Amino acid sequence: MAKVTIDGKEYDTDTLPDEAKANIQNVQFCEQKIAELRREMAIAQTARNAYAQALKGALPKDA
16 A cells, blocks of 8 residues: 655555556656756766866867
8 A cells, every 4th residue: 555645635546546556657757767867967067077178188278
């Protein structure tokens, strides 16, 4: 008997219609995907910053 809270109201997932259960799973999947994408974004930003620093170091000093 799992519980889920939506808009401040608690529901027993065992008693929800199949459509509601499917939508809960879809929301959970989306939340996981968003978290994954945020981690990937942080990695990409870190890499970009490192490449920008490397670029500055590779530029001619007399320009």
